[in-house]
Every structure is written in C-alpha cells, then in structure tokens.
Amino acid sequence: MCPLIQQVEAVCAKRARRKEARPGELLAAALDLFVEKGFAATKAEEVAARAGVSKGTLFLYFKSKEELFKAVVRENISGNFPAWNAEFDNFQGSTAEMLSYAMNAWWAHVGATQASGITKLMMSEARNFPELAAFYQDEVIRPGNALLARILQRGIDRGEFRPVNIKYGVHSVLAPLMFLTMWKHSLGACVGQDVELVPKDYIAAQIDTLLNGFCTPAKTTLSPTLTQFTPYPLTGDSQA
Amino acid sequence: MCPLIQQVEAVCAKRARRKEARPGELLAAALDLFVEKGFAATKAEEVAARAGVSKGTLFLYFKSKEELFKAVVRENISGNFPAWNAEFDNFQGSTAEMLSYAMNAWWAHVGATQASGITKLMMSEARNFPELAAFYQDEVIRPGNALLARILQRGIDRGEFRPVNIKYGVHSVLAPLMFLTMWKHSLGACVGQDVELVPKDYIAAQIDTLLNGFCTPAKTTLSPTLTQFTPYPLTGDSQA
Amino acid sequence: MCPLIQQVEAVCAKRARRKEARPGELLAAALDLFVEKGFAATKAEEVAARAGVSKGTLFLYFKSKEELFKAVVRENISGNFPAWNAEFDNFQGSTAEMLSYAMNAWWAHVGATQASGITKLMMSEARNFPELAAFYQDEVIRPGNALLARILQRGIDRGEFRPVNIKYGVHSVLAPLMFLTMWKHSLGACVGQDVELVPKDYIAAQIDTLLNGFCTPAKTTLSPTLTQFTPYPLTGDSQA
Amino acid sequence: MCPLIQQVEAVCAKRARRKEARPGELLAAALDLFVEKGFAATKAEEVAARAGVSKGTLFLYFKSKEELFKAVVRENISGNFPAWNAEFDNFQGSTAEMLSYAMNAWWAHVGATQASGITKLMMSEARNFPELAAFYQDEVIRPGNALLARILQRGIDRGEFRPVNIKYGVHSVLAPLMFLTMWKHSLGACVGQDVELVPKDYIAAQIDTLLNGFCTPAKTTLSPTLTQFTPYPLTGDSQA
DNA sequence: GATGAATGAGGATTCATTCAT
C-alpha cells in the first residue's frame, strides 16, 4: 500500500553496498550539472536525484551546496602532476615528440573526460569563488604552466626550439587546449555542426602549427607521425 | 499658438535624452555584473543600482532579466565584420603583417573593451540560453571564423603561408585570443600576479609563434617589428 | 521629430472641449473594466488608456484607485427612486400591469445599460468595500426593496394579489432580475450559446410565473399582452 | 528483515496522513479567502497561514496561485448530479413536493455549506478564468439546468404544472437560489440586519410563489406543509 | 493642467536547508 515498503528490501540490500559510494556518485552528478548549467542554476535536488538519493542525503554528505561545489572542484583536481613530471623526467624522445605526446595525452586523460568540466567550471565561476580560484591556481595553473615551461625549456636547451619567450610560449600550447575545453562545454554543445570541432584533428592541427612555430628552421620538416597520438600509459591516472 | 508647444520642445529635449540614455546605462551596468558574477548570481536590483536607477526602472526598459541578458549580448555584438572585411579587401602589406595587425586590432577594439565580456558570458551561459548561443554563432562565430579563414587563405594563395588546414588553422589564431579573454574575465581577475598576463606581450608572443608556425621556411625570419601593433584606424568602429 | 509636437495642436483644440468631460470618460472606462475584470485585476493605466488620457491624469481627478472605484459606484447609483416612486403614485392600471411594467422598465433603463455593471461590482467587491456596501444598501437596496414592497402591497390591498409575505415576495421579483444581471456580466459573457439568455424572453417568462404566483385565483387568467413591455417614458431618467 | 521496514509503516501512516490532509486544508482555507476577498486580493501567504502552514508549503501542493484557484473550483464541484438524478427517478410524491424538496435539499447540502462560495467565486471571477467558466458550465450549469428542466417537465407531463416555457421556467427556480447565494457571500455579509435574509423563510416564500406560479389553477391551493423541508437523506452526499 | 518617467512597497515564487520520522 505504501510504496516505500516495496522499495525497502531493495534498499536494504543495496544500501550497504552503496553507502561508501554515495559521496562519489553525488560528486559525479554535481560535476555534470554544474558544468552543464552553472553553479547557481543547478538545484540541489537535481543533483540528489541524478545520484539516486534524496535531497536530505545530499546534505548529509555536504554541509551546503557551496561545500558540494568546492568538493567537486577539489575532487577533480587530481594531483596528476607528480606522475606527469615523472614522465617528463623519463621521456626519451625529441621535445617535439614530447610536446605532441603531452597534448594528446592531456586530451585522452583530461580533455575528453568529465574532468575537463572543471576547467569550464573554474572559468565560469572563478569570480564567485575566489578561494577556489586560488586553490585552482596553486594546484593546476602553476604546476601545469611549470610543466609546459619545462618542456619548452628542454626544447630550447637542446637546440630543438627557438629561444621563445617561455612565459607566453606556454600559453601557445595551453590556449588551444583550453579553448577546446571551453568550446566543448559551452557553445560547442549547442547547435551548428558546421562549427563542430573534431578533437583529434583539432589537436593535430594545433600541434602542427606549434611545432612549426617553435622549432628551429632545421627542424621545420616534421615527420607526419609526430602529430599522431601514441597512447603511453599515464602512470597514476585512474580516469578512463 | 499654444504655450504647450514651447514646453514640449524642452521636455522632448531633456526627457527624451534621458529616456534614450537609460537603456545604454542599464546595458553597461548589466554587462559589468553579468560578466563579473554570471547571469543567475546577478540581482536585477544591483544592475539598476549600478545604473543609478531603481529596480522598477529596469523593468520599464527590459521586460525581464532574461530579456536584459539577451539585450546585453545583442548590444555588444556590433556588426564590425563588414568594416573588418573591407579592411581585409584593402590591405596592402604581407599576410604576416595582416595577421599581426588583425590580432592587435582585435585586442584594441574588442579584447581590451567591455565587449570582450560577452565572450566570457556566452561561454559561461550558452547552455542556459540556447537561442542566444545560436544567435551568437550566426553573428559572431561564423563571420569571425570566415574572416580568419580569408586571411589564412590569402597567405597560402600568395605562397606566404604553408598550406595549413584552414578550418583548424583558424583556431590557432582564435584560441590564444579567446583564452586571453576568458582568463581576463575569470581566473585572471583573481589573485596571483605571477600568472598575470600582459596583453600586449602575450599577443606579441602568440603572433611570433603563429607566424613561425604558419610561414613557409623561406619566410621564417621575421622582422621583429612585425609583432608590434601599428594602430591603423579601424573604420566604423567607435570604440576607443 | 518629437511626436508630441505633432499631437499638441490636436490636443490644444480638444483639450478645452474635453476638459470637463474627463472625469466622466474616466468613470465610464473604469466601470467597464472594473465590471469585466474586478477591482484588483484592473490596472489604473488601462483605465487611463481607455479614457484616452495618461496615467498621471487619472490621479489628477481621483486621489487613488480606491477613490476611483468609489466614485464609479456612487456615480452610477443615480437617484432614480424619487422618479420611480412618482411613477408608482401616478400609475393607473392594475398591479399586474404595474409589476410587468416595472420589470421591463428596469431592464430597459438599468439592466440593459452599463449601470447594471454596478450590481455585478457590488456583489463581487462588497466585502472589500464595506463602506460602499453600506452606501449601496442605503441608496439602492432599501429604496428598491421599498418600491417593490409598495407594489406588492398595492396588489394585496386591492385584492389583486394573494396576501404573500411582503419581505420575501420582494425577492421573488428581485432575484430573477439580479440573476440576469450577474449572468450577463459573468458566466454569460463566456462561451456556451446553449445557455444563453434572451433578456426579453427571460423577463417575460419570469413575469408570467410571478403573476401566476402572486395573483389571486380569480385573476389567474392574464391577458398575454401583460408580459409585453410598453415603453412608458421614465421621468428623470437620462440613461438611454 | 530490516528495521527500516518497521519505521516505514509508522512513517507511512503518520506522514502520509499529513500529506494527504494538506491539500484539503489548503483548499478549504483558499475557498474561504477567495470567497471573502476575491482571487486577486487574496494573498498566497494568507491562505497558507490560515491552513496553518508556511508560504512555501502552499507551493509544494499547488504550482501557482492560479492552479490553487482552479483546484478550489474543481474540488468543490463534486458530482452530486448522478445522485440527484437518481433521486429524481425514484421520487414518489407530487411534482410540487418534488420541487419543494429539491430547493430545500439544495440549501441544506449546497447553499448552506462552503460549496456555495464557489458560485459566488465563479460569478465574480469567471471573466478572468475563461477555461474555468467553461468547465463550470459543463459540470454545473448544464447538469443543474437539465435536472430542473426534468422536474418542470414532469410537472407539466402529469398535468400538475401549467405548460410553462421550460428553458426560462428553470430560471424561475434557479434565480432565487442563486440570488440567495450571492447575497450571503457579498452584501448580505455586510451591515444591515433589516435586509437580512433568513434562508429557510426565504426559500419557503420562493417555493410558495413558484408553486402558485407554476401549478394549474386546480392545484393552486397548496397544503401549507409543502413549503416545509423534510430532510430526506440525500444518497451519496457526505456534506452535512 | 497634462504627461509619462521614475519609484519602491508589495506579493508570487523558488530553493537551499532543516528535522521529525
């Protein structure tokens, strides 16, 4: 008679199994929705519903919607940089190969995944969450820039790259990736197939331009395979 | 004939000027706030207050907050493209110079002005305003891409640029500018001076990389002045 | 250039002529709208617009919307009762004829005119305007009931009518007329032709029933013309 | 199996009863207030307060104030007509008795209850809610008229009533009842005891007049008890 | 007088958050 009773057995069974999964499911649901609609336009109840729990449960795990937001951001800023820096240290090939590899790897492990939503989120909401913005700068921007800077410096040091301005050269690499991310999560998600971007082709083209832009004249002629992505296993990265 | 006529001229003059000024003041205030805080987090009353009027007055000129938002977007998408296309047609120098000029001009006339806030806005809110997203694609994205495509094609046709993929080559130019815009209106507006971007230097560096990336080997050696911005007057553009 | 100037000449010409007509035009417009939509749902600006003046002008003539409402009610409760009582005093025919005449006259001079809207208005809004309700009782209900009571009493005194209860007998006459009025201004104004009431036929039928109900057995057979309305001139009644 | 089940029954019992009761409490409060003050002048918060809940709760059960209004109307138009038609079919006495019974029963089961407020409401607000007006015509006006028409037709067929015009004869019965309802909920609720109507006496008087008006001469002499109400149990009617 | 731009109190509605069950 009361539909709750019917559900209870199922709930009893599942609850134990899912109990510890809850926060993760909530964070995933929240990331999706925050990315799609923004912080303010996302309703707590929607997040709970998408995570398959009730409104009350959401607040059991997160003190407030703002805390949920912060948790979403923190959760998805996995500290990949140690692993990535280790890869840098061990990388054997040319710096052109390294840069190509890095950009493709970024797409495979970040850009193409839900984690890329965090970038969109930070760009959209940073000014309402200065504390998070600072956190993001510390955890992502600075390490990321540093890693890119190391790559460029390596190229220059080895005579592979022209002596470009490191600080702004970093953004020549970063900007196309960030733009792709933003596009994917905003205007690119609406209408217009004529403006659609095919990530692999887009990235290949950017790599092509960049390497021509960075490399010393002698190196201008790149083997075409350089822009192809060879999927090195990225240590310490659990995201598919 | 009737003393009213005398009064009316005065009234027409003063009140009309007021009435005509209001929407502009409100749109300016709204642009500021929407860019700063996002659509949802901006209160109608704040916009009114910043424009120096009361809540009610805002709704006298815009049926709803959503209409205000749409008006803000439309208002700031002045049809610069005809003038820019005309400039393209009349441009005398090399395509490298043209590209350099175009990027610097974009910064001076768009990026550095409040109009750049619209880009941030569209990226942040597109998914909540699909109609506007379509409108923006029609009015901005497509014409913008087309103009950049014409520049690249000119370079290729004249043997100045390598035969790069036009569609994605466009984004090599676009992405650094879009990233600068997003950055300026989001994370760049918070904390950290170490990550601060100096627009002129940033753009000069991107031009440097791009031209090296686009140009044919023979042209690889650019005169350093190419990355300096010479302020051509932009016809039909009233923005400082 | 300023459209006001163009209108001014016309305004100058008309203003003198219309100046004293204004309040009347406003009251007429207000009556229409109050009847149609009720007090609260009627906007001051609508009233002004229908009267062909500006919002400001309305408040020049009526201190507030509530005052306007009161004025509308007061204005339309013309003191017809002295004239009607005089007619009663001078009436020559049978009381059946008198009753028939009175009901038809009421329709012609009140029910069919905008004045009937006042009844609708009082029924709908009385509880929000107790002061007006009292006024209406004094000026309309009591004199109206008294007049009907005199008619019934005359019929009884002359042996034409059965000795019915005067107080409630009055409502046997009143109710059909009030119902017709309410109907006309509410549900009757919406949809359904199958429930449409043809006032003349409706009133004729009510007169038929009432006279059969009131008259003494001997008088039961009425000449059929009794239910036809002969348009006696109603002294002191300016309404068409 | 799981202690939750035990809790759930209690919760189901108590909370569900609460949840089921809420809408009714709100509808009752809303009916009161809408009848008293009209739709527009009734504040949502007042309704909630009278129902003993908060503003927010009201909107938990009704999407908007307008939906609340519609629900109030629909709720109070219980389908009494099948039961009433059944009574008609089984009625044994004279048609005069039947009519008398019907009018008294209407008062006892509708006129005297809160349901009569709906009539007032529809008359007052019909023009602002055309859909509801149509609904009301379908659900109340037409079935009601049809039932009354059946009664009159029965009287005529059995030679008890004069061959009156059925369509308008219906309103001879209806009008006094409708007027009583309107009166009770409008002017009658204000001031003046001298114009007070005692429902039982009022109805008795109307019955008296109507029967005299409808009946054939031979039947003109009615037993005085006919106008007294004998409270037949009204099948399927739960209202006191 | 007349106008209509401006005002801001008032009311509908939303939604994060709480808490009894």
Add this chain to the structure above:
DNA sequence: CATGAATGAATCCTCATTCAT
C-alpha cells in the same frame, strides 16, 4: 542513516502613485 515534508529568506516582477517637466 535516509527520507521528504516543511520552512522562510531571497529574488523577480508588478503597479499604484509621485513629480519634474
């Protein structure tokens, strides 16, 4: 722990009323 009914602060928007012109 989980639930979802209840809350009320916050916000959009309306419209009677004012007042400079």
